[in-house]
Amino acid sequence: MNKSIEEIEDEIVEEFSLFDEWMDKYEYIIELGKNLPSMDENLKTEDRKVSGCQSQVWLNTKSENGKVLFEADSDAIITKGLVGLLVRVLSGQRPEDVINAKLGFIDKIGMKEHLSPNRANGLVAMIKHMKLNASSLINKN
Amino acid sequence: MSHFDVNKIRQDFPILHTSVNGKPLIYFDNAATTQKPTAVIDALVKYYSEINSNVHRGVHSLSEKATNAYEASRKTVQKFINAEKAEEIIFVRGTSEAINLVANSYGQKHIKDNDEIIISTLEHHSNIVPWQMLCERTGAKLKVIPINRDGEIIFGEFEKMISDKTKFISIAYISNSLGTINPVKNIISLARSKNIPVMLDGAQAVQHVKIDVKELDCDFFAFSGHKIYGPTGIGVLYGKESFLNEMPPYQGGGDMIKNVTFERTTYNELPYKFEAGTPNIAGSIGLAAALNYVEDIGIERIAEYEHGLLKYGTEKMMEIEGMRIIGTAKEKASVISFLAGKTHPYDLGTLLDQLGIAVRTGVHCTEPLMKFLKIPGTVRASFAFYNTKEEIDILTNGIKRAISMLI
Numbered sequence: 103m104n105k106s107i108e109e110i111e112d113e114i115v116e117e118f119s120l121f122d123e124w125m126d127k128y129e130y131i132i133e134l135g136k137n138l139p140s141m142d143e144n145l146k147t148e149d150r151k152v153s154g155c156q157s158q159v160w161l162n163t164k165s166e167n168g169k170v171l172f173e174a175d176s177d178a179i180i181t182k183g184l185v186g187l188l189v190r191v192l193s194g195q196r197p198e199d200v201i202n203a204k205l206g207f208i209d210k211i212g213m214k215e216h217l218s219p220n221r222a223n224g225l226v227a228m229i230k231h232m233k234l235n236a237s238s239l240i241n242k243n
Numbered sequence: 244m245s246h247f248d249v250n251k252i253r254q255d256f257p258i259l260h261t262s263v264n265g266k267p268l269i270y271f272d273n274a275a276t277t278q279k280p281t282a283v284i285d286a287l288v289k290y291y292s293e294i295n296s297n298v299h300r301g302v303h304s305l306s307e308k309a310t311n312a313y314e315a316s317r318k319t320v321q322k323f324i325n326a327e328k329a330e331e332i333i334f335v336r337g338t339s340e341a342i343n344l345v346a347n348s349y350g351q352k353h354i355k356d357n358d359e360i361i362i363s364t365l366e367h368h369s370n371i372v373p374w375q376m377l378c379e380r381t382g383a384k385l386k387v388i389p390i391n392r393d394g395e396i397i398f399g400e401f402e403k404m405i406s407d408k409t410k411f412i413s414i415a416y417i418s419n420s421l422g423t424i425n426p427v428k429n430i431i432s433l434a435r436s437k438n439i440p441v442m443l444d445g446a447q448a449v450q451h452v453k454i455d456v457k458e459l460d461c462d463f464f465a466f467s468g469h470k471i472y473g474p475t476g477i478g479v480l481y482g483k484e485s486f487l488n489e490m491p492p493y494q495g496g497g498d499m500i501k502n503v504t505f506e507r508t509t510y511n512e513l514p515y516k517f518e519a520g521t522p523n524i525a526g527s528i529g530l531a532a533a534l535n536y537v538e539d540i541g542i543e544r545i546a547e548y549e550h551g552l553l554k555y556g557t558e559k560m561m562e563i564e565g566m567r568i569i570g571t572a573k574e575k576a577s578v579i580s581f582l583a584g585k586t587h588p589y590d591l592g593t594l595l596d597q598l599g600i601a602v603r604t605g606v607h608c609t610e611p612l613m614k615f616l617k618i619p620g621t622v623r624a625s626f627a628f629y630n631t632k633e634e635i636d637i638l639t640n641g642i643k644r645a646i647s648m649l650i
Contacts, residue, residue, distance in 0.1 A: 124264070124597045129648055132590075156605045156620065157589040177619065178587035179649055180594075216593075223589055 107199055110191045111207035118211040127212065128180065135183030141175035152227040157181045159224035163235040170197050170236050174228065181223045184208075184216055188225075192232055200236035205229065247548050252540070253629050255280040266599025269634045274419050274447060274578055274625035275603050276469045279533070283473055286532035290525045298524055299498055299515070313524050316531035317514070323534045324464065325455040326481050330513040333487070334522050337478035338446040339369040341465030342413065344480055344517060345442055346373035348490040349411070356382035358410040363388040363396050363425070364615050365418040368608045370444045374413060383410070390615070394421040394570040398429060405437060412441045413463075416448035420607040420623065421570025422553075422578030424452070431460055440486065446470055450627070451549060451576045453542050456481055468526060473533035477526030480517070487513050494519040545628045549577040552626040552635065559639045565646070569621045577626040580607075583642055586649045588622045594645035595622075600638055 105113075121127045146160045153159075157178035164171040172193040176182040191207070192200050208214055217226055253259050256278045261268050270278060290312065296305035298313045314329070321329045335341045354360070360374050364387055371385075378385050386409075388401045405412075412434050417424050427443055434441045442463035445454060449466040456464050463486070468477040482490075492499055492510050496519030501509040510516045537545065556579050560566050565584030583591060592604030605620045606613045613620055624638060 125648070128594060128597065132648055157587060178589040180590045 104194055107191055107195055107203045111205070111210075114187060114191070114207050115210045124212075131183035131187075131213075132179050133183070134186045135176075135179040135181075138175070138182055138186035138189075139173075141173055145173075146175065152224050152231045157223045159185055159228045161228055161231050161235075163232070163239075165197075165239050168196065169194050170200055170232075170239055172232060176224065178223065181216075181225060184213060184225055185228060188229065188232065197236040197239045201233050201240075203233075247544055247628075249548070249629065249631055253631075255282065255536075256629055257281065257284070259629060263599045263601070264597050269598075269600045269630075269637055271624040271626065271630065271634070271638060272601045272603050273450075273627040273630075274422075274470075274607075274623065276475070277450065277472045277627055278629070279474070279529075280472055280536050282536045283529050283532045287474065287525055287529045290528045295525075297521055309524055312528050313522065316527035319531035319534050320479055323454070323538065324449075324479075324481055325457050327457065328484060331481055331484050331487065333480040333482065333514045333517045334527050335465075335478045335480050335517075336476055336523070337467040337469070338444060338465045339373075341463075341478055341480035342369055342442070342444065343373045344493045345413075345463050345465075345482070346377045348493045348517075349440070349486065350377040350381065352489070352491060354381045354383050354410055357408065358383040359386050359406070359408040360384070361386045361388060361401070361404060361409055361412045361414075363401075363414055364390045364612055365394070365396070365421065365423060365425070366413075366415055366609070366612075367419050367444065367446070368610070369446075370413055370415055371611065374411075384408075387611075388414075390423075390612075393572050394418065394423045395572045395574075396423075396425055396430075398426060401430065402433065405433065405439070409437070409439050412439055413444065414441070415444040415446075417451065417576045418570070418609075418612075419447045419578075420609040420612055420621065421572065421580055422447075422575040422625075423570060423572040424448075424574035424576055426574075427459065427461070435460060447576060447578075450537070451542075451546055453546075462486055468530040468533065471530075471533055472536060473530035474523075474526045477523045477530050479530075484513065487517070492516050492519070496520040498522070540628070548628050549626055552630055552632065553577040553579070555632050556624065556626065556635045556638075559635055560642075563639060563642055563646070566642075569616060569618065578623060579625075580621040580623045582618060582621055583646050584650055586646055588620045590649050591622050591642065591645050594648060595638070595641050598637070598641045598644075600641050602638075 145162050150160045159176045162173045172189045174185045174189050176185050258278045294308040296309040298310040317329045317332045320332045386404050389397050416427050431441050440462040443461045445464050445466040450471040462483050464481040466479055469475040499511050499516050499519040501511050567582045569580040588604035595602055603623045
């Protein structure tokens with residue numbers, strides 16, 4: 103059986119607990135960003151773009167066997183690393199669970215500041231879109 | 244002239260002795276807003292502790308004190324920018340409101356279908372959108388002076404652009420994104436010969452260069468208090484009396500009226516005609532304290548010291564591999580906008596923040612300029628007279644460290 107959202111969140115929190123220094127944390131996120139496969143350029147359309155004026159995020163949503171599948175990309179590498187974490191947590195989950203996800207891990211790993219609207223990095227909008235897309239899948243079914 | 248002692252000056256700014264993310268704060272976001280000296284903070288505390296009251300209406304002593312202080316602030320501003328009369332100083336919230344006031348009030352009376360308004364590619368959104376809105380209402384057209392690769396206005400294009408249709412020119416004195424100092428004297432003198440009014444957006448200028456509105460001979464000049472070490476929410480619109488007198492009020496409310504009946508209202512005289520509602524009394528007093536503080540140090544000395552920082556910062560930056568300074572005008576204020584290799588401004592700004600260094604990243608409210616330059620934005624380090632070369636060293640080392648993490 104697939105891991106639940108909470109289980110994956112706990113995993114991530116545990117991974118980050120290994121780092122004491124901010125630099126190690128950011129190095130890890132940058133690494134995740136570099137390793138996250140880039141989205142097909144053809145998929146980077148206006149309607150898949152969740153905008154923030156500082157960095158841009160693209161989100162593609164599919165459904166398979168009653169689960170939501172996400173893929174995402176960003177032009178900024180730190181944002182891309184964080185986006186990768188969100189995809190890891192939410193992709194492959196049931197739409198209901200995506201909608202109800204609290205995503206407390208972002209705070210726990212010390213990355214809450216990136217969710218501030220002030221950052222305008224597209225992350226907040228991305229979470230909103232993930233949930234909206236999940237709820238529109240429920241409505242379709 | 245006594246020696247410019249930056250360490251002594253730094254003592255005047257409490258926030259410069261705080262920490263961010265466990266590191267001593269290095270504040271290089273001065274083009275967004277400047278820090279406040281104790282003189283300004285104390286003036287605000289004193290106002291609220293001792294004379295807080297509404298202005299222009301009470302017969303009681305406190306109201307008289309507050310009114311006197313408010314009007315004294317107006318005179319301080321008048322003196323600071325060398326305006327002919329105190330009545331030409333209108334207190335507003337900031338530069339944006341000042342430009343909106345002129346676009347609405349002057350625009351409503353004088354701008355018609357097919358008229359043209361000239362701005363430049365370098366403008367902040369505050370000096371674009373109010374004019375666009377005016378154009379939408381009236382059918383006038385916005386003309387934009389192009390810039391060259393260094394980020395300088397192409398004066399020849401401006402000369403060609405100006406015509407019988409040109410009815411207003413509104414230009415930034417200094418670009419907030421690139422630091423370019425525009426040739427405003429030449430612009431004004433050409434406009435003067437054609438009888439076209441000129442407004443200067445002085446938001447980035449007033450803290451860096453001596454402003455003398457009489458010598459400049461501009462018709463309107465706007466600036467924000469918080470960019471010259473004063474409080475937020477207070478700013479100034481200077482306008483020549485002849486213009487302000489014949490312009491209709493912008494907002495209605497208390498203080499701006501002479502008599503009100505349900506049939507008809509007559510308006511107050513300058514400057515009150517444009518100051519509807521209870522003004523930012525504390526803000527004006529804080530602003531006056533800031534201007535006095537700057538005056539005591541001397542704007543020429545500030546400019547000279549900041550120029551030294553700009554020169555040093557530019558040299559140090561250029562030592563970094565892959566560094567690209569955006570905005571290389573010959574005449575520049577102490578602003579360095581840059582891109583480092585292939586790093587995204589957001590990533591660089593985030594890592595610098597972890598090092599306690601505050602820079603601005605993004606498009607700096609100049610989206611059309613960034614489109615023109617074909618870049619997603621920049622990282623901007625903007626220096627004030629309380630910054631030091633040592634801080635610049637920490638910045639350039641921080642940038643090198645961030646680049647090594649990101650690439």
